Amino acid sequence: MLSEIAFAAGCFWGVEKNFEQIPGVVDAVSGYTGGSYDNPSYRQVLDHRNDTSGLSQLLEKNGWKDEPKESEKITNHTEAVKVLYDSKLVSTEYLVKNFWELHDPTQVNGQGNDIGNNYRSAIYWTNDDQKKIVLETHDEYQKLLTQKGFGKIVTELEPLGKFWSAESYHQDYLAKNPNGYCPNHKTGVKFADKGMIKEKLSETYNEHLKDVILQPLDGKEIVVIESDSYCPYCIAFKEKVLKEYRGSIPVRSVFAHNIKGYKLKTPTFATPTILFIENGVEKLGFQGYLAPNEFYQALEKFKLNS
Incomplete structure (x- = not known):
C-alpha cells in the first residue's frame, strides 16, 4: 500500500x-x-x-x-x-x-x-x-x-x-550536485528501535496479469510493461498517472513475455516501459517511470503525430 x-x-x-x-x-x-x-x-x-x-x-x-x-x-x-x-x-x-x-x-x-x-x-x-x-x-x-x-x-x-x-x-x-551544501543538525539522540524496514519483498506482484496475453487493438492504445515482482516505479506510475487518467485512448498492462504480434522498437526488459502504439506498431516508447507531466506531453505528441 x-x-x-x-x-x-x-x-x-x-x-x-x-x-x-x-x-x-x-x-x-x-x-x-x-x-x-x-x-x-x-x-x-x-x-x-x-x-x-x-x-x-x-x-x-x-x-x-x-x-x-x-x-x-x-x-x-x-x-x-x-x-x-x-x-x-x-x-x-x-x-x-x-x-x-x-x-x-x-x-x-x-x-x-x-x-x-x-x-x-x-x-x-x-x-x-x-x-x-x-x-x-x-x-x-x-x-x-x-x-x-x-x-x-x-x-x-x-x-x-x-x-x-x-x-x-x-x-x-x-x-x-554531490558537493552541494548539506549540513548536519542532528541532536545525536536516537530511538532504541526505529521500526520495520525491509530490503525487498518475496511476494509475487500483479498476479492478475499472469495469464494475460496481449495482442494489438485496431487504432491507438497505450501498453504498460509491468513486472511480476516488486517494482516501486511501476507502483508510482499507477498511483500518480494511471489512477487519474481519464483519456479516450485505452491503456493496458502486460508482462513483457506475454505481448504478442506487436512491432516494437523499445526494449521491454525495464519496468515500467510505456509504449504508445497504433495498429500494433510502436510510435513512441519510454523505459522507466514517467511523471504525470512527462506522460501527458508524450500523449499529446502521440495524438498529433497520427
Whole structure:
C-alpha cells in the first residue's frame, strides 16, 4: 500500500536525499507547504522567512495580543519533502523516527545557520494512523531529548494541506550536485528501535496479469510493461498517472513475455516501459517511470503525430 507524508527539517535538499535513500520510499519531492498563500516560489518563501505570524499566534496563545502588521497576516510556507512510500517495505514509524533523528526539532524557525520560518520543523500527515504515530513518537522523543538536556520540541504537527512542488532545479539537487551544501543538525539522540524496514519483498506482484496475453487493438492504445515482482516505479506510475487518467485512448498492462504480434522498437526488459502504439506498431516508447507531466506531453505528441 502506498501512502504519502511530508517532512520539513531545514533545507529540503538534504531532507530529500535522506528519505529517497530509504528502501521502500518510492518518491521524494521537494516543495512548499504549511503557508497561507498560493503558488509559492522559492524567492517568495525566502522573502517571507522573517515574517512573524507564527510567533504572533504563539504569543496570543499565551495572553499577548497586538494588532498585527500587514506582513504578519501572512503565514509563510516551509521547505518540505513529500514522501511516497510502500508500507509493505517501510513502516510509517520508521520514517517518522528517522525524521526526528534527522534534525534538531527544538530549534525555533531554523536549522543551524539556516534561519527563518521557511526552515521550521514540521510533519504533515495524510491519515489518522500517521497522526497517531507522529504524536506518540513526539512524546517518546521528547522524553529522550529531555534526558540529554535538550529543550521542548517545537515541530509543527498538522495534516497535509496543499503541497506545491519546488522548481525543477531543487529536485534531486544533491544527487546532481554531490558537493552541494548539506549540513548536519542532528541532536545525536536516537530511538532504541526505529521500526520495520525491509530490503525487498518475496511476494509475487500483479498476479492478475499472469495469464494475460496481449495482442494489438485496431487504432491507438497505450501498453504498460509491468513486472511480476516488486517494482516501486511501476507502483508510482499507477498511483500518480494511471489512477487519474481519464483519456479516450485505452491503456493496458502486460508482462513483457506475454505481448504478442506487436512491432516494437523499445526494449521491454525495464519496468515500467510505456509504449504508445497504433495498429500494433510502436510510435513512441519510454523505459522507466514517467511523471504525470512527462506522460501527458508524450500523449499529446502521440495524438498529433497520427
